[in-house]
Amino acid sequence: MLEAVNVTKEFGPNRALNGVSLRVEAGEIYCLLGANGAGKTTLINLFLNFHQPTSGSVWINGRDVASAPIDTKRDVAYIPEQVMLYGMLTGLENLDYFAALATGQRQPKDHLVALLAEAGLPADAVDRRVSNYSKGMRQKVGIAIALAKNARALLLDEPTSGLDPSAANEFSQLLVRAQERGVAILTTTHDLFHAKQTGTRVGIMKRGNLMSELDSADVSHNDLEALYLQHMRD
Amino acid sequence: MSRRGTLALVVRQEWRMLIADRSLLLVLGLLVALITYGFANGLAEVRTRDAMVESVLQAEAKAGRSQLERFDRIASGQELPSPFNNPANPAIAGNGSGRQAVLPSAALAPIAIGQSDMMPNSYRIGTRSKVEFMYDSEIESPWNLLSGHFDLSFVIVFLLPLLIFALTFNLLSSERESGTERMLLSQPLGLGTLALGKLIPRAAPLLAVAALLPILLLLAFRSEAWGAGWLLFGWAALVLAYGLFWFALAFAINTLRRSSSANALMLIAGWTILVLVMPVMLNLLVERLHPAPSRTELSIQTRAIQADNLRRYDDLFSGDYRYIDEPESLQAKDGKIEIPARTMASFLARRDMDKRVDGLLDGFDQSLAGQQAAADRLSFLSPAVLAYEGLTVLAGTDGQRYLTFRQDVSQFHDGWRARFEPLIMNGVAITRPDLENLPRWQAPPHDRRGAARALGWYVAVMALCALVAGVLGCWRLRRYTVA
Ligand SMILES: Nc1ncnc2c1ncn2[C@@H]1O[C@H](COP(=O)(O)OP(=O)(O)OP(=O)(O)O)[C@@H](O)[C@H]1O
Ligand SMILES: [Mg+2]
DSSP, X not given: OEEEEEEEXXXXXXXXXXXXXXXXXXXXXXXXXXXXXXXXXXXXXHHTTSSOOSEEEEEXXXXXXXXXXXXXXXXXXXXXXXXXXXXXXXXXXXXXXXXXXXXXXOOOHHHHHHHHHHTTOOGGGTTSBGGGOOHHHHHHHHHHHHHHHTOSEEEEESTTTTOOHHHHHHHHHHHHHHHHTTOEEEEEOSOHHHHHHHOSEEEEEETTEEEEEEEGGGSOHHHHHHHHHHHHHO | OOHHHHHHHHHHHHHHHHHHTOHHHHHHHHHHHHHHHHHHHHHHHHHHHHHHHHHHHHHHHHHHHHHHHHHHHHHTTSSOOOTTTOTXXXXXXXXXXXXXXXXXXXXXXXXXXXXXXXSOSEEEOSSSOXXXXXXXXXXXXXXXXXXXXXXXXXXXXXXXXXXXXXXXXXXXXXXXXXXXXXXXXXXXOXXXXXXXXXXXXXXXXHHHHHHHHHHHHHHHHOGGGGGGTTHXXXXXXXXXXXXXXXXXXXXXXXXXXXXXXXXXXXXXXXHIIIIIIHHHHHHHHHHHHSOOOOHHHHHHHHHHHHHHHHHHTHHHHTOOGGGGTOGGGGSOBTTBOOOOHHHHHHHHHHHHHHHHHHHHHXXXXXXHHHHHHHHHHHGGGOHHHHHHHHHHHHHTOSHHHHHHHHHHHHHHHHHHHHHHHHHHHHTBOOOHHHHHTOOOOOOOOOOHHHHHHHHHHHHHHHHHHHHHHHHHHHHHHTTOOOO
């Protein structure tokens, strides 16, 4: 579903990705781990055509992102680390717009309100201006936008940053439900526990390289932590 | 989903945001106020000009009537002629019944004051020398953009771009700076569609007001405008093309991915160069290319010729004292009349003056014509100058129209003097029918066809500039990366 083939990305002299290849199949939750600056966000950006790879290619649902940058976006929903919205509009109005862009048509209001509830936004916040939202509340609108798109793949860049523990937990359950529907999920995180809990596969990145990949079912939480720390030390 | 459907979504959203933050309303309100004020100024100026032309024509009619009355009184013996007021004397009638050559304002004159406040709208034609009535004042450079008039052309050429900047300087940069760019571009939405969808709800209302409100005002307050026909479309096309150029430029600058403040700075820099600096530079260039002959030279020569004439016609100037004792000798007899020496001398001195400075005056005219021609060509270097040119052409206040008027006046003056010269030289008396049927000045109509042709070019070139800016922007978009 999501595939990076030998991708290298350079920003001037700085190589952010160095020949990274990975695949995320339908029904998989792939968790990318790595220190700050390891290249996780850069990889996600390539899938969205926010940047173009210096070499190699990225594929969504069998299509090269470089040759079909707009069409490939129909198949992925994306939640950035910081969901930024139009502060002058309400959460509902923001969702209305982005959901319409995502799906190609405006959605009925009931449906949108239900999505916001599913994402965990308090009902009394729905009609308030987003400029008064907390970071976590904006994040929840971002989740609702992704839900509205009902895409076959999810690209998540630390999606739970800013969510309180119970909201983060609910989000994990959302992910699992999506996975069960056959959605392919690529997510970055700094939370080893969460990666082990919800992820089906885990990749560890370091300075632009994908150091190792493993099935989370095959390792214990302690082993994962030891492996991660060992990579960070080298 | 279709691209058009996505575009409609973006347009709807942008419209909503523009309404919510009141920026569009503010800019539109300002534009309406500026247009109304500029139009009122232009209209007041035109009415003053029209009233002046009207009073000049009334003065001409009054002078004509009083000449006829005096002619009748002298003919019937009620009044004794004096050497200086007998209309039967061609040297007197040539000046006393002189015509007013006027340039009436065009139908759409309130659009631009243009050259109308620097070039005369009327000349009194008689047997005087051209030096006395056509070259008696400095003639200014072809562009008058910085003249400080707050008319419609000023609002469109100078201020409309600034209002456009207010709505567009952060067209794409605001999305980047607020972080919504990532949210937008993770959806199946092309950058081109996004930019277009943001431009439409800004450009459409602004340009609609800029193009249509002045037409409504013209139709409401200037009845002549109803007859202007498609020239009104010319106005709308010019304003649209000019406005689109600035929108396209703002779009192109937004594709450079700089900050909103950097964009604003670049736009103001572009405006300063195209609107403020270029006209001044082009004026200097045009004057350098076609310098006017020295005015001091002209006045030195004129004075020398005057002195020369005084000597040459000395005996004529000192004659005539006998008429005080025998005024009857001034009466016309059998179609002949004795031309008093002084009036003869005065005519001859002025005729000779024109003959002798002819070359110098030609120099002035050629310099003016050369400046105008160079200006017409150079104006293509700046859309602002082009727009200003186009607006003055529409208003009939462009340099070319005033130059043509001067040429017509000069010709009429030549013909007028040529008609009187043989009568004066041969002492032929003016009859009453002669006096009644002296040729009249035919005011030249505004050359609308010529205006149309010029305007067509201007609009085409401006549209091309807009297209170039737009294409450059689109080309840059292909390398646009999301922050
Ligand atoms: N637009 C950019 N221009 C230049 N360099 C960039 C750009 N984006 C990322 N980089 C560089 O690429 C490298 C990888 O950054 P990236 O944001 O992908 O790291 P990350 O793994 O997401 O880190 P974090 O855990 O802090 O989010 C860093 O060295 C960063 O400085
Ligand atoms: Mg990151």
